Amino acid sequence: MSDIKVEGYKTSVILATLGQVFEGYSDEERAAQLKKNNGVFEFRVKDAAGKEASWTIDLKKTGTVKKGEAKSLGLKPDVTIILSDETFVDLADGKTTGQKAFMTGALKTKGNMMLATKLDGVLKSAKGRTKL
Amino acid sequence: MADRSLQQDLRSILVKSRSIIYHPHLTTAIAEHDMAMARQFFDAQQATGPGPSFSPSQVPPMQDLMSRQFALTAANRGAVPNLNDAWADIQRTQAAHSLPHNAFTSTAWASEFKPAAFTPGPTIQQSVPLVNSTQNSHLIGNGFGTMGSRFGLNAAPQAYLQGFDAHADVKGKGKFQETDFDAAFAQAASSITAAQIEIQSSGDAVDELEKDLNNARLDDVPAATPEDLLGEAEFKSVWEQMQNSDMPPKPEEMAKWEAEFNQLMNAQREEGEWEYSSSMQRAWDEGVAADLDDSFTHNMKFDHEGLPILDPYVFEQNNKYLDPSSSTQSPLALAKQMLEHNASLSEVALLLEAAIQKGELGEGGYEAWILLGETRNMDEREEAGMKALTEGVRSCRRSGCRRYGDAPISYTNESLDRASHTMLMRWLCARFPDVPVPPEAQSSLTRSSWHSHNVVTDAFLTVARTQHAQGVIDPDVQLALGVLFYTNGAYDRAKDCFESALSVRPTDYLLWNRLGSSLSNGNKPEESLGAYREALMLRPTYTRAIYNVGVACLNIGAHKEAAEHLLSALSMQETTGDKSKQLWQTLRRAFIAMDRKDLADLTKRRPLSGRFPFGGVRVLNQS
Numbered sequence: 056m057s058d059i060k061v062e063g064y065k066t067s068v069i070l071a072t073l074g075q076v077f078e079g080y081s082d083e084e085r086a087a088q089l090k091k092n093n094g095v096f097e098f099r100v101k102d103a104a105g106k107e108a109s110w111t112i113d114l115k116k117t118g119t120v121k122k123g124e125a126k127s128l129g130l131k132p133d134v135t136i137i138l139s140d141e142t143f144v145d146l147a148d149g150k151t152t153g154q155k156a157f158m159t160g161a162l163k164t165k166g167n168m169m170l171a172t173k174l175d176g177v178l179k180s181a182k183g184r185t186k187l
Numbered sequence: 188m189a190d191r192s193l194q195q196d197l198r199s200i201l202v203k204s205r206s207i208i209y210h211p212h213l214t215t216a217i218a219e220h221d222m223a224m225a226r227q228f229f230d231a232q233q234a235t236g237p238g239p240s241f242s243p244s245q246v247p248p249m250q251d252l253m254s255r256q257f258a259l260t261a262a263n264r265g266a267v268p269n270l271n272d273a274w275a276d277i278q279r280t281q282a283a284h285s286l287p288h289n290a291f292t293s294t295a296w297a298s299e300f301k302p303a304a305f306t307p308g309p310t311i312q313q314s315v316p317l318v319n320s321t322q323n324s325h326l327i328g329n330g331f332g333t334m335g336s337r338f339g340l341n342a343a344p345q346a347y348l349q350g351f352d353a354h355a356d357v358k359g360k361g362k363f364q365e366t367d368f369d370a371a372f373a374q375a376a377s378s379i380t381a382a383q384i385e386i387q388s389s390g391d392a393v394d395e396l397e398k399d400l401n402n403a404r405l406d407d408v409p410a411a412t413p414e415d416l417l418g419e420a421e422f423k424s425v426w427e428q429m430q431n432s433d434m435p436p437k438p439e440e441m442a443k444w445e446a447e448f449n450q451l452m453n454a455q456r457e458e459g460e461w462e463y464s465s466s467m468q469r470a471w472d473e474g475v476a477a478d479l480d481d482s483f484t485h486n487m488k489f490d491h492e493g494l495p496i497l498d499p500y501v502f503e504q505n506n507k508y509l510d511p512s513s514s515t516q517s518p519l520a521l522a523k524q525m526l527e528h529n530a531s532l533s534e535v536a537l538l539l540e541a542a543i544q545k546g547e548l549g550e551g552g553y554e555a556w557i558l559l560g561e562t563r564n565m566d567e568r569e570e571a572g573m574k575a576l577t578e579g580v581r582s583c584r585r586s587g588c589r590r591y592g593d594a595p596i597s598y599t600n601e602s603l604d605r606a607s608h609t610m611l612m613r614w615l616c617a618r619f620p621d622v623p624v625p626p627e628a629q630s631s632l633t634r635s636s637w638h639s640h641n642v643v644t645d646a647f648l649t650v651a652r653t654q655h656a657q658g659v660i661d662p663d664v665q666l667a668l669g670v671l672f673y674t675n676g677a678y679d680r681a682k683d684c685f686e687s688a689l690s691v692r693p694t695d696y697l698l699w700n701r702l703g704s705s706l707s708n709g710n711k712p713e714e715s716l717g718a719y720r721e722a723l724m725l726r727p728t729y730t731r732a733i734y735n736v737g738v739a740c741l742n743i744g745a746h747k748e749a750a751e752h753l754l755s756a757l758s759m760q761e762t763t764g765d766k767s768k769q770l771w772q773t774l775r776r777a778f779i780a781m782d783r784k785d786l787a788d789l790t791k792r793r794p795l796s797g798r799f800p801f802g803g804v805r806v807l808n809q810s
Contacts (some may be wrong), residue, residue, distance in 0.1 A: 072780075079775040146396050148710060149676065183738035183773060184716070185704040186569070186600045186672065186731055 059122050061108050066100045066143040067122075070110050073181040074120035085118045092177060094170040097125040097132035112177065135165040136174065147178045148180045193227035369419065492632050493605025493639075495598075499575040508541035518542040519549050522558065531758055532566035532728055551585040557592035564600075565697075566591055566760060567730040567767045573597045580610070581692040590617075595670055596701075604636035604674045608643045611667050615646055618663070622650055643673045662688035662698070669701065678709025700732045703739075730759040734770055741777055750777040 059071040080088060092114035092160045099109050109124045111132065125132035138146075142161045145151045156162035164171045488496045508518055522538035539559040542549070549555040556579030563572030576594040583590060591610050598607040609632045616624060624646055631642040647668050654661050669684030685702040692698060703718035716739055722732040733756040740749035753774040758765065771790050778787035 075779040076776055078784075079772065079787060081772075081775075084772070155608045183741050183776070185707040185735040185738045186567075187596045187670065187701045187706050 059110065059120060061122065063102055063106075064100060064108055064140055066098070066140050067110070069144065069147045069178070069181055070098075070112075070120050072167065073112070073178070076180055077118045077120060079178065080109075089116070089118055091113055092170075092173050094133040094167065094173070095125055095130050096170065096174065096177070097135040098142070098143070099124075099135060099137045100140050100143055114177065132166060134167045134170040136171055137163040137165070147181055149179065219258045330528070412636055489603075491601065492609040493636070494609060495573070495577065495603055495606055497574050497577050500571065500578055502540050502544060503537060506537050506541055506544075509544060510540050517547060518545065519547050519555055519558075522562075526558075526562070529726060529728055531759070532562050532730060534603040535564060536562045536568075536571075548582070551583065551590075553579045553586065554591070555579075556582060557590060557594075560597065561593045564597055565729055565731055567734045567756060567770060568760070569597065569600055569767070569769065573601065593697075595667070599670055599674050605632065607670065607674060608632060608636065608639040608673055611671065612643050612646065614667065615643075615650065619650060622646070640671065640675055644668070644675075644804075647671060660687055660691050662691045662695075665691075666698065666701070669705070673701075673705055673708075678705045681705040682709065694725055696722040696729055696732070699725065700729065700735065703732070707735065707739045707742070712742045715739050722766075728759060730756050733759065734767075734773070737777070738773060741773065741780065746777050750774060752780065753777060 057075055060067045077085070077088070082161065087165065095115050096112040098111070099107055101107050108122075110120065110122055111125045111128055111130060112120050113128075113130055115128055115130075115133070125135075136163060138156065142151070142156050146153065146162075150184075151161075153162065153171060157164070157171070220266065238634030384593065411742055490496055518538045519542040522535050522542065525538065527537050536559060539555055539562060542555050543559065547555065549558070556575050560572045560574075563569075563575055566572075574595075576592060576597050580591055580594050591614050595607040595610040595614070598604075598610065612624075612628065612632060615622065625642075627641045628646055631639045647664060651661075651664050651668060665684045665688035669681045669688065672678070672681040672684060682702060682705040685705060686696055689695065689698050689702065699718050699722035703715040705715075706712070706718060707715035717737065719732050719736045719739070722729055723736075726732070733752055737749045737752035737756060740746070740752060753770055756769075757770050757774065760770075775787045775790045778784070778790065
């Protein structure tokens with residue numbers, strides 16, 4: 056998964072895990088995920104130094120995570136999510152929600168905002184959940 | 188506070204003498220006008236008396252927020268039993284509302300304001316002396332409102348603020364510098380009232396007035412809060428509206444904007460994927476299930492209390508215990524015995540299934556079902572477990588007995604929060620029939636899970652506090668509270684609850700596992716391992732705890748260890764039938780994380796034979 060990781064971005068670690076999760080889906084699980092989310096998410100993540108890196112999650116056709124802007128991958132982003140590395144980590148850890156981050160301005164979107172509301176669910180699946 | 192000191196001044200002066208002619212804080216120019224205004228008000232008040240003098244029907248058609256508020260005040264006034272209070276209220280309100288009107292006449296204000304194209308000003312100024320007080324106040328209200336809306340359209344809102352500022356300056360001879368609206372309003376209100384007293388102080392009404400005034404002052408603090416806040420809130424909302432509403436731009440800007448807009452819209456149209464309404468609809472439809480990852484819960488239906496409506500439990504085929512010759516003992520009794528002796532959970536489940544199929548349902552007709560559900564859950568077969576528990580709950584409800592077992596926990600694991608709340612509430616009512624449960628607690632269960640969570644948690648906390656006061660720790664109540672906090676993501680508090688339950692029942696392996704999961708999901712997977720270890724020491728065949736250890740390892744990043752634990756969990760589910768989907772899926776994740784796609788692909792085949800196809804752990808160790 057080294058092709059997803061970018062030095063200095065915690066986001067990339069989480070996205071790499073997420074990529075593994077997607078890869079681990081059986082065909083029916085993947086089909087269910089695609090049906091549920093049905094969109095191309097583009098992320099533009101700024102690190103502490105203000106440098107920007109991009110990743111794209113395709114949950115429309117292939118169910119994959121890739122580095123780079125959607126355009127460079129030959130995809131059209133349904134929603135572009137602009138946020139900081141820190142916010143991304145908080146989202147994945149469940150410390151904040153997409154809505155909260157959006158309301159406080161920590162997260163900005165371009166495109167279909169309704170899709171962005173599914174972000175929480177997508178990111179949560181990066182982490183395994185233990186059971187009671 | 189300047190206005191407070193003003194009031195005190197005023198009162199002390201009043202007490203000393205009943206005929207004060209001059210108030211030191213008023214400038215002559217403003218004071219004259221104010222006095223005129225005030226006299227008008229006062230005369231009218233005298234004429235109409237303190238009864239309800241405003242009614243909504245009298246409000247001129249050009250309504251706005253301010254005049255509506257006036258009507259509101261009138262309505263409120265009707266509701267106030269004490270007429271004196273009401274009188275005081277209305278006086279204050281009128282005074283407060285008339286302030287901006289006064290502002291028109293202040294020269295500072297006028298000069299501030301003229302460039303901002305203010306048209307209705309003169310009309311109002313003229314109208315003031317002509318109308319009787321009832322209409323007068325409405326007109327003032329209207330005037331102010333009109334002014335407000337004009338500001339929204341034509342003038343920068345700051346002009347208004349500046350005008351106000353200037354006005355406050357004139358008013359207080361530079362003494363009061365507050366630009367704050369509240370202060371300005373209160374200030375103006377008291378000074379106008381003061382003016383009223385001065386004018387009337389030589390008349391017959393002096394005594395009455397003074398009484399009223401004293402009442403007004405005495406009631407000032409308590410009476411001021413609700414109504415003034417209301418007015419303030421309304422004013423603020425209007426103000427914010429004004430601030431946020433864009434001024435209509437110049438025509439050329441308008442054209443530019445329009446062009447931009449069209450360009451944007453066309454650009455989006457070219458992309459052709461912006462069916463907003465349909466995506467909105469879709470988001471709405473799927474919103475309820477958005478959090479549920481599992482395809483199993485995805486298309487679930489629920490009853491009005493949030494309990495899932497599930498397909499009937501599917502019994503395993505070829506159950507060897509169904510063979511009548513296999514055993515003479517009752518399968519239910521045998522299953523209980525095996526459970527106690529740490530036997531394979533899958534075997535126990537088969538026994539229980541046989542018992543149910545043979546019609547041996549145990550106590551109350553639900554015992555076998557609940558037991559089967561709990562066993563399946565411990566064996567990390569959530570779907571089967573939940574179905575069995577739901578069956579058990581149903582027969583339990585029918586027979587009137589109340590033992591729900593792990594049903595709330597099973598629902599919690601599948602994020603069916605409302606169902607979990609419902610079960611916990613039922614349990615609470617059954618366990619503590621004496622505890623008064625507010626009726627809204629029951630009705631809340633039919634609404635959203637956010638609402639029911641609060642209400643049910645409160646109910647349990649009440650019980651827990653009573654018990655604490657008696658020095659009792661009830662592990663069941665603590666467990667329930669822990670589950671409630673867990674559903675809400677408050678893992679720290681869940682942990683505390685489970686720990687205090689464990690202090691009473693230290694050998695409860697289920698509790699240890701639950702403590703572990705609170706830690707693990709609360710971003711402390713390392714600490715959770717200790718708790719899981721305790722659980723597995725007490726119960727080595729506890730498949731769920733093994734699975735949880737696997738997940739925790741995965742989250743720590745110990746992928747190989749995770750795979751080992753998951754494999755051993757799978758090997759626990761040795762008997763026939765479908766193995767846990769979740770286990771396979773998590774195992775696949777572990778393999779991929781290890782960069783062993785070849786192994787991951789093998790898991791996709793999901794062998795039903797019960798044996799891992801390549802010797803499991805051995806292969807793993809060679810890699």
